[in-house]
Amino acid sequence: MTVLLAVLLAFETHLAPDGQIQRWSFAGDGLVTLRLIDPPAGLRLKPGGDLRAALTMAAQAWQAVESAHVPVRYLGTVHARDPLAGEVLVRFETGSEFPGGRDAAGSTKLFVSGHSITAALVHLNAADFDWATDGSTTALDVQSLVEHEMGHALGLAHPCGDLDTQTPSCATLPSATLQALQQDVMYPSIAPGPRRTPSQDDRDGITFLLPAASPPEIAPELTGLTPPCLEEAQEIGPGLARSLIVEVGRAPDPAVLELLSADTLVAQASLGRDDKGRLLAAVPATALHSIRPLDARLVAQSGKANVLFAALDVAKSCTRHGCSSTSPSVLALLSLALLALRNSKSAPRRRGGRGGFFSKKIFSPRSPRLRGALVALTFITALPAQAYKRSVNAGGVCVWWSTRGHPFQIDSQGTPDVPAAQAFTAIRKSFQTWADVSCSDLAFPDQGLSMDPKDRVVGYFPGQYNRNLVLFRT
Ligand SMILES: [Zn+2]
Incomplete structure (x- = not known):
């Protein structure tokens, strides 16, 4: 037609x-x-x-x-x-x-x-x-x-x-x-x-x-803001402004960074460069008052401008943009975590006493499940970083943690397969690997070892004290 x-x-x-x-x-x-x-x-x-x-x-x-x-x-x-x-x-x-x-x-x-x-x-x-x-x-x-x-x-x-x-x-x-x-x-x-x-x-x-006065007149290419959550940005004078790194492709003559909510200008940030030549924006603290992600518009001296939608989170609990990484160690943890999650669904649930949730099963080297995990790891690391999948509930809706900071305890009983100190160190390193992801605010405070055998339970118990507990299936 x-x-x-x-x-x-x-x-x-x-x-x-x-x-x-x-x-x-x-x-x-x-x-x-x-x-x-x-x-x-x-x-x-x-x-x-x-x-x-x-x-x-x-x-x-x-x-x-x-x-x-x-x-x-x-x-x-x-x-x-x-x-x-x-x-x-x-x-x-x-x-x-x-x-x-x-x-x-x-x-x-x-x-x-x-x-x-x-x-x-x-x-x-x-x-x-x-x-x-x-x-x-x-x-x-x-x-x-x-x-x-x-x-x-x-x-x-x-x-x-x-x-x-x-x-x-x-x-x-x-x-x-x-x-x-x-x-x-x-x-x-x-x-x-x-x-x-x-x-x-x-x-x-x-x-x-409409010829350019002094060609080439290059339109800015804004690719991202770091950190992507304004609350995490470094303060420049308490309560006055925060500093962001403006990630660009081509932008030889940047003039100002504008922040927009629903296509309306809410803040203008002056630009400068640090000693590494990176483009920095000083974002006024007033931009923190927005209740939803802001678009960012980088304006060049020529007036040409480039918009990046939802470039900056500002709400008190920043939603994560998701960090892509090609690090095999991160992907390895992802595959292991997903495998553990699937297995935890069939774990016996017992009531009574203080409950544990977010329980991760750490498998012994003899476990056939570990071999399964290694197969999954090989598969996942062969894919590009954006191949990650979100966990979903029974209705297919993505699930996520509603709060930041996930303290954990390790069951002191450990496992007979590995010396206790070695196992505990490996578990702590696992959490630290996620905490080290640079564009995330994940934190996992270590609450030490869980000593009471009565605490070796799996489940979530409303109205009771719940903890994140790592224990071995022995
Ligand atoms: Zn025409």
Whole structure:
């Protein structure tokens, strides 16, 4: 299926009446700000679709052209209205309001002043088409269409088939030329599925319209913040600010780090470098007041910016991002822990006295279960680090510890298979291995040996004193 991207107003206003080129004017704050009008209930978006990510990526695709000056911001959703100066609004139409016709997927109205495009309103046809953001080839790709319509807003017309620009009909072009132009984001028709990468022709066009003052104008590449939990960051003056390491790919001219909640700015962090050349951000303590993870936006001197969603946890009990590691020792513990967990389900449960929970069975070298663990270890270490699986309950919901700090005791009886001191040392090292994971706040205070034989029980006993106990099945 191929559908037209009829953008009558876009290509009609591509040239001013005097024949001069029209281009984005950077009215307002000198940026291209992109907002989404609240999506209608009737929008048929493939499940799991992420409009916010799609629009952000669409804007950043144009920004990534280093020979051009296109600093972008995606600033969230708004109620239906006309665009402000410097703004591109995207609106899904499910009714008869779509101005482009039943075969068209997108249509952009430009707001112009002389030779300057000051704002744009992008209409997307949600009455006649299904939409997706995951690259599906059975629905129109939101990012690809928004990219195309943003191209119109910036001043680009179709490379062929526009009457007002006197370009030839696409159908009359030599096949080689046609095939080349069909790679353009600005080609006038699109099939379902993604076409997200601006071609060299697109790049030449945007560079001609909006050249960078001193190319290359590199968009920042923000890859992470360390630590990912603000409470864990080092304080700079008690109660004033905290210091984070800003992990970047390319960011030669960083200016400021912005922290956002629901696309609204909640804090700005000044930047500096430490003696190792690492980029540091001083985050005001006011950012701690947020109750949910913050997005981070690294802004360059040029105005180009890069957003990383949910980059920083701030709530009192930071949820973990999960630390990937290629360390075989960590993976080995993971496989052993999971195996022990499975075995503990069949462990006899006895009531009475002080109960133990989180009991880990340590198997003797003769145990066939240890051989099973080694097989599992071999398998798991052969996989990439992201192959980890979360533990789930009977309903398939992920389970996790709701608190931090897990003290443990070791049953003093030990095992007849290994000298006691050797066994206890090995157990303590096991906990320490997890505690040493650098991007985690895991801690396992050692409460010493459990001396009372009555405490050798497995289970969780509500209302009673429960402990984490390591004991051997002897
Ligand atoms: Zn178009």
